[in-house]
Amino acid sequence: MAKPFREALKTKEFVVTAEAGPGKGSNVAKMVEHIELLKDRVDGLNVTDNQSAVMRYPSLGTCLLIKEHGGEPVLQITCRDRNRLAIQADLLFAYSRGIDNVLCLTGDSVDVGDHKEAMPVFDLDSVQLIHLVHALNSGKDMVGNELDGGVDFCIGASATPSADPIEPQLIKFEKKLGAGVDFIQTQAIYDLDEFKRFVEHARKTDAKVKILAGIVLLVGAKMATYMNENVPGIYVPQYLIDELAQAPKGKGIATGIEIAGRLIRQIKEERICDGVHIMAIGREERVPEILEAAGL
C-alpha cells in the first residue's frame, strides 16, 4: 500500500506525482497497466477530469481503480461540467471510498474539446471550489447544513508561472493560497529562472504551501512548437526546441525524457521547490524512464 500523499507532502523532501489520463471508453485495461507500473514509484497518481474538455472515463472512477490497485489517487475536479450540488456529492462519494486528495481546477473551456456545443457550467470558479472543500472539511455543506459524516481532504490548486501577463494570474493565485491549500501543482515549466521567481513570490504569501513543478514530457520539436503556439501558459525555450530538433529521427522522445530528467534533477538538487508532477500525456509507460533520468 502506498503511503498517503498528504504524509509524503509533510515528510518527504522531494515529492513526485504522475498524471493519469483516462481513455475514452469502458475498457480500463491500459489504465490498470499504468497504475500497476507507477503506483509504487510515485507518491500520488493524479487523474484528469475530462481533460481538454474531451469526454472520457471519469476521474472519480479512475481514482477508485487506483485505490483498488493499492495506489494513492489525487482527484482532479473541474468546475466546467458540474454545478455546486454535483461537485459536493462527488466529493462525499470520493471521501467515502478513501479518495481524500483533491486538486481544484477551473477546467478547460468546452470550446477546445470534443463536445463544443455542451453547456459550460462554471457554477463555481476554482477559488470558490477551494472554499467549498474547506466547508465540507469543516463538517458542513456550502450552505451550512450539517453533514452526517464529514470529510477531510488534502487540497491542491494549480498555477501558471509562465503566463503572460502574469500579474492578473498572480492575484488569482494569491486568492487560492488565501483560501488555504496544501499543495500547488503548476502548469508545465521549462524556464527554471522564471520558475524560481514564481516560487519566491508564492512563498511570500504562503511559506508552508508545498509546490510541485509541472513537468510535461516533450516528444519532439514539433510538439514543443505546437505547445508554444497553441497551449496557453506553456513556453518552451528555443534552446530546448533546438535540442529536440537535433535528435535523430525517432529519438525525439528519448531527448524529451533526458530534458525532463535534467529539469527534475536540477529542481531537486537546487531545492527550488518541494517536488514535481510529471505529465507524460499519453506516454505514461515512459514515466519510469523519466524517473531514472532524474535519478529518482
Add this chain to the structure above:
Amino acid sequence: MIRGNNKIVAFCCENSAYLAADKAGRMRLHYPDNVRIIRVPCVGRVDLIHILKAFEKGAAGVLLIGCHEGACQHLTGNTRAKERAAYARNLLKEVGIDEARLRMANIAPDMAQQFVREIEDMTEKTKER
C-alpha cells in the same frame, strides 16, 4: 412566376462607369443591347434591395460598376459597394441564383473598352445559364 427578361442591369456610378458607357457610344464600340444602365451618383448608393429587385424582375445579370479603389469621389462608396456585392452574392446563393450573375467592377471614366468588355463578359456568362 417571375419571367426571365434576359436583361443585364448595370448600376453605373455617374463619375466613372456612366461616362465610360457614354464614351463607348461616342466611339461606336458596339456591345450587346440587352444592358440597361441605371445612373447612380456613386456606386455606394446601390442597396441590396435594388439588386434583389432587379433579379425579381428577371434580370439575367446585375453589374455594379464604380470608380477604381482609391479614386471614389466619396472615398468609401466603391469599397462599400464591393462588400455589399459580396453580401448580396450570399443572399442570391441562398435562393439558388448563380453568384456569377452579380458582379462588381471598377472602371475609370475613359475606359470605354473595359466597360464594353464587362458587358460582353456578363452577357456571355449569363447566356450559359
Add this chain to the structure above:
Amino acid sequence: MIIAERKPLEEIRGMIAGYKKILVAGCGTCVTICWAGGEKEVGILSSQLRLASSGEGTELSIVEACIERQCEKEMVEELRDKVQDVEAIVSMACGIGVQTIADVFEEKPVFPALNTTFMGMPEAEGVWTEKCRSCGDCMLYWTGGICPVVRCAKGLLNGPCGGTRKGGSCEIDPEKDCAWVLIYRRLEKQGRLDLMRKYYEPKNYRAVKRPGKIEALKA
C-alpha cells in the same frame, strides 16, 4: 440593445413551407438598429422568398410590414388588418416580439426569422458585441466596469483562468481579450487593484427568479 441575426433562408423556408400567403413583419427598434429585422431586412427577406419560390415554381404572396415595436401588444395590433389576409406570420423581431405577435394573433402560426443572440453594443459599423447577460446581480462596480460574467468565456468571478493566451487574449479565441486582463488593467489604472484581490462568493443564480418578472409597483 437586443442583438439578433437572421436565420438562414433555408430554415425560414422550411417553416413556411406550404403556406401561400404570409406576412413578413419587421420591428423598428433594436433589430432595426442591428441590421437584422427592420424595414430594410423585411424587404430583403421578402425578395429572397419570392425569388426562391419562383425559382421552384411555387406560389407565394407576401405582405410586408414593419412596426415600431413588436414587444408592445398595442403596437402589434396595427398589424391586425394585414394578418387577417394571410395564413402565417414571419416575425423579424427578437424572441420577445415573436411571442407578443403569437399571443396577440393566437389563431395564426408565427415563425421566427431571427435568432436572438445577446444584449450588446455597436463596436464598429455592422459589428456588435455582447456586453451584458442580465444576471440580475450587477457586479460592475468592483470589476472596473467590465463584466466578467459575459466577457469572460467561463464567467469566472475571482480572476483569470490559466488559459489566458500570450498578450492577454482568451483561451477560446485569440481575437478576444481576456476579460480579467482587461479588468486588471482598468483597476490598475484606477489604483483600485485591491478590489481584484478580494474573494467573491459563488454567484447567486436566483438573483432573478426565472422566468424573470418585475413588478415595479409592488413594495
Add this chain to the structure above:
Amino acid sequence: MQIRIGVFLCDCGKSLSNIDFPKVSERAEKLQDVVHVGLHSNLCLKEGIEEMLSTIRDGAIDRVVIAACSPKLKEDAFRNALEEAGLNSNFLSLANIREQCSWAHEGDVTEKALELTAMAVERARFLKPLVKKDVPVNKEVLVVGGGFAGMKVALDLANLGLRTTLVERGLALGGRLEGFETNPAVPINSMRKAIEENRDIEVLTSAELTRGEGEVGDFSIRIKKGDEELSRSFGAIIFATGYRPEISPGDFQLRPGVNLISQEKLTEILKAPERLELRPKTIGFVLDVSDENCRLPTLSALNDALAVKERLGSEVYVFCKSLKVDSEGVEEVYREARDRGVVFVKFEERPRICSEDGRVKVELNDILLGDEITVFCDFLVAEERIMPSEGTEALSSILKMRIDSRGFCQDENVHLYPVSCERKGIFCVGACRGDLDIARASTDVASAVLSTYELLAPGTAIVEAERVKVDPEKCRVCLTCIRVCPHGAIRLVRVDTEREVAQISDLACEGCGICAAICPAKAIDFEGYGDEQILAEVQAIGESL
C-alpha cells in the same frame, strides 16, 4: 392630383437612324401618366428648347421626360429651361438614347430606346420638387499652423476681406522658416509684420484645437490657449500644420563620437562657426537613402552645402542617387553649388558609413567612375525624412478627416488633390500634405484661398434644400449614417425636448447616397436617387410595351 408627363424625343438632327422615332412616340403615348409626346430634332438648341417650353407653359404637363443625348451633356440646360417655364427643375427625367443606345449598338434599337424612355417615365412619376435656398455661411476662416503656408493663407484671405484666426501651437509665428535656408529667400519678417498690422487677422499663439463640430459654413471650434478655452465659429478651416523632419534610426545611427550630424545641428554650426574648435576640412551630405523622392531634404542640403562653402570654406561632398531638383529654382541652386566646387557623387547601392580615426568614412561605388571610392568627412550630414507634424492624427480626428497612409493630412484620393479634403470647407495646404517645397506650398495657398473665397465671400450659399433627407419619424438614431458619411455631413440634432435625430447638412452633403443605402430604418430619402425612383426604373425593365 393626376401626374401629367410630357415626353420629348430628340432624334439629334435625324441622325439616330437606327431608332424608329414615330414608333417610339406612338408607344410612349400609351405609358402611364403620359399626356404629351413630342418628336424633336434639336432639343439642345434654342429653338428646340423653346418648343418644349411652350408645351410646359401651356400647363398641360408637370413632369418632363427627355429622351435624347447623355444627361452629362445637357442636363443642366434642360433643368434651367424647366425653371424658366415655371416648373420645378427637379421634375426632369432623362433617357440616354444616343450614347447609350443608338450609338452603342448595331442594328435597330427601337425597342431599347422605348424601354429606356419607359424607365425614365416611370422614374418621373416619383419625382418630387426640390427647393433651392440660400443658407448663410460664416465668413470667418480658421487657419491652423503659423508657418509659411499658414501665414500666407491668412494674409491672402485678409487681403480679400475675409477675417481669419491663425492658430499656432508654438510661441511665435514662423514655423520651420526660422533658420531654414531658402532660395528665393522668404521675407518672413515682413510677413510677420504684415500679419501683426492686419486687423482682419487674429493670431493665437501657444494655442491648440481641442474640439471641432459642425460642417462647412458653420464649424464650432474650441481652442485652448493657456488655461483658457475659447469657443469660436468659422465658415472654413485651412490646415497648414507643416511637417517634421526625422532621421530614421534604421537609416542612420547617430551615435556620440561619430560625427554624423543632423541638419538642425549643421544649422547651429553655421550660425556660429567661430565656436568650432577646428574648422572642418570636409563636410559630406548624404541623400536619397531613406526616400529617393525627397524634395525638402534635397533643397535644404543644397542650400546648406552652399552656406558651408561660403562660411566655412570646407570641401563639400553630396552623396546622392538621383537628386530631386524638380522644385522651382532648385536646378539653379544645384548648378551654383557645382560651380562653387561642391562635389556630387552618385551611387546606386547604399553607401557604407562608419567612423574611423574620429572621422566619418564613406565608402561607395561611384556610378560615374564605375569604381569604389572612399571619402573621409569631418562631418556627415544625415538625410532627413519628411514626416507629418506631431499631432496630425489627433487633429484630423477632431475634425473627422482621414489621413493618408503615411499619416499626412488628406486621404490619398485623386478627387481631393490639390488642397481639398473629404469634408467640404476644410483645406490642407503645404507640407502637411507631404514633401512640398515653398513654391508648391504657395500654389496650394493660392488654390485654397480661391476656393475659400468662392465659398464664403457671398455670405450665403445656394443649396437644394433637403435633397438627401432623414425622416425624423423613421430615424432610429442608430448613428450608422453619421459613422459612414464620408463627408462628415450628418450630425445629431434635437428635434424636440426629448428626441435627437440625424440631420444632413444641405451644404456639406455631396450627394453620394451612401447613407441612404446603409440606413437600416430606411429613413433617408435621396430625391432623384430615392429607393422608389431607382426601383421604378428597375420595374420598367423588360416590361413588354
